[in-house]
Amino acid sequence: MTSPVPSQPILDHCLDAGFAASGIVVAGSSRHEPSLNAWLESGQHGEMGWLERNVDVRLDPRQLVPDARSVIVVADRYDGSPDVPLPPRSGRIARYARGRDYHTHMKKRLHQVSDRLQSMYPGETFRACVDTAPILEREVAAGAGLGGIGKHTLLIEPSVGSWLLLGEIVTTLAIEPTGSGEQIDPCGSCTRCIDACPTDAITPWSVDATRCVSYLTIEHRSAIDPSFHSGMGEWIFGCDICQEVCPHNQPTNLTASTPTHEAYAARTSGRDESGASFDVGAVLDWTEEDRREAFTTSSMKRAKLDMIRRNAVIVAGNYLQAAEDEDLRNRLIEIAGDETEPALVRDAAIEITCRS
Ligand code: SF4
Ligand code: SF4
Structure with a gap:
């Protein structure tokens, strides 16, 4: 088995593409299998029936890309500034949805990174995913050292908060991981x-x-x-x-x-x-x-x-x-x-x- 390539040049490509943060995690099985299964079995996913499909893939990116060895995780920040007072009769929109469709915005740049890596490592597979593939993206982001998961289940990057959109590239390329493997608890006693x-x-x-x-x-x-x-x-x-x-x-x-x-x-x-x-x-x-x-x-x-x-x-x-x-x-x-x-x-x- 070949030794992992250094992560820094790959992180630099992500920064060049305009991502606010990036990290690498070893592709492997999730430690959240029992909690995900219990959540689904109790019906807490409501009408989101697609979450019941491809659970095995969701729990292990190697099911998505055979022989995957790494997941490159990227994050975009969106504007979490407090709202100015809104006019009467306002129906508020969640901040992530106020901009242009982030799927399109992120996907284009993620594909740029992916294409660049593909040209550098032609024998490897790179698959870019923005909400299109069943990946436990907050878990892989936390595993890549991008932060910790809060009690509200969202990823919190300690220096920038939680106004983040995530994307991933699953690859067969072995890359040095950036996370320590330690789970960060960003919450403590806060409720x-x-x-x-x-x-x-x-x-x-x-x-x-x-x-x-x-x-x-x-x-x-x-x-x-x-x-x-x-x-x-x-x-x-x-x-x-x-x-x-x-x-x-x-x-x-x-x-x-x-x-x-x-x-x-x-x-x-x-x-x-x-x-x-x-x-x-x-x-x-x-x-x-x-x-x-x-x-x-x-x-x-x-x-x-x-x-x-x-x-x-x-x-x-x-x-x-x-x-x-x-x-x-x-x-x-x-x-x-x-x-x-x-x-x-x-x-x-x-x-x-x-x-x-
Ligand atoms: S979990 Fe968060 S997003 Fe959902 S209703 Fe409660 S405060 Fe709102
Ligand atoms: S418990 Fe506090 S720190 Fe943790 S996610 Fe909720 S509000 Fe943020």
Whole structure:
């Protein structure tokens, strides 16, 4: 067996490609098999049925690339700055989804690194992955020395926090690993994310997706249980609360620096100037064309029209709990009485108008 090549030139290629951090871990089987299986068996993945598939691959990247010896992990930072005060009736968007679709942005540069390495090591295999392959990416990132996994289950890089997007290259090339193999606990006795989670989705180092606002607004394609409506607050797509409260994301001296993730603020279809939210009244009136226009080049296109309008109905209902808005109330009443509305949207409106 050949000895591993030095990691530094490879890390330099990653930096050249604009990644904020990178590391190398030996490709091997996960130590999280029991917890992943228990999480899946208890149904905490909700409607994300794809997580049940390829579990063996997820647990060992060597199933993805036969004879893989290393995983190169890269991270992009996105802007985690606190939001400026948003206009009334704002439906907030999780920060990672405010820029252009990160899959496209990262994939292009990851392929550049991969192609460069391929030309240097023509006999080896390099497979770039950004959310497209079943990899336990936070675990491999932690194994590569990029940080530790917090109680909210996200990767925390101690000097820059958790506003990170991850990508990997699985390769047959043996590379010197960069991690120590030690698990870092970035949390200690802190429980801020657990205490702040509006739907009690977090138990230490585990998130029940079926309770998480991020899952409910982005992945859950059926009705959202009314018991979670108030917990959704202003969030129309995703939720950042557990990251906002994390001490590793404050102060924001580093998160205020230029993000590598390009900001994007479309001022069409009810989006506010900062790009952080949509006017929920506008979203209630969206057609498929409006949705397409608003989500062009965005990772938000994952949310179908009925889903984003369902979310807007719920957020509008939360606004009406706090302040009267006759136009918004009348629009919800109209949707509730309109038999031509999709059931997903109408049922949420009926629930809210009957309640208030
Ligand atoms: S994203 Fe929001 S709902 Fe989900 S675990 Fe974090 S704080 Fe809770
Ligand atoms: S808020 Fe506290 S407990 Fe949660 S991930 Fe951050 S440090 Fe860990």
